Amino acid sequence: EADIYQTPRYLVIGTGKKITLECSQTMGHDKMYWYQQDPGMELHLIHYSYGVNSTEKGDLSSESTVSRIRTEHFPLTLESARPSHTSQYLCASSGTGGLNEQYFGPGTRLTVT
């Protein structure tokens, strides 16, 4: 079934650790996005990509990095986790052409202690 997947769903980690949040989609979409969202609050765009080997920074200043080596895979890496990174991270993808529907993954809830 075509969908967008995120792992892990929940992560508790200590300050200073390096972490990678995984996002994969089987929808054949070219555009992918990472958002940070505290529960029920505003969606802040962290990074996006409109194709392989393209990445752009979003509105939210972030200490994270992304890569897009394969169309279906868009991992987010935090080199050194801090308590201020505690939040939910949502991955999304959308299809070819101009702006259209974004499909969101289930999210990763990150807690940095």
Added chain:
Amino acid sequence: GENVEQHPSTLSVQEGDSAVIKCTYSDSASNYFPWYKQELGKRPQLIIDIRSNVGEKKDQRIAVTLNKTAKHFSLHITETQPEDSAVYFCAAPMDTGRRALTFGSGTRLQVQP
């Protein structure tokens, strides 16, 4: 970049009443305006969108209107039901490249039975 403002932040209505949520945007060249619904603990999902070549779009109990002159667009929900209770987000293209969206701050709608 685009600036999207959304009002109200919370809205409580009685079941069967109508609900209206309004968003304003700053870039007159913006041409795509989606609305997303996020139920508690779930991922955001597109419920309706409108492009700048039309002034209104309807889908059963949901409608969106667009006023390009005033640079605002609104979500209208008629005959509200308890299952309409959720957080609703509007969005507009982030920049002239139009590959990403800027989201409004969200409206928490509570439908009282």
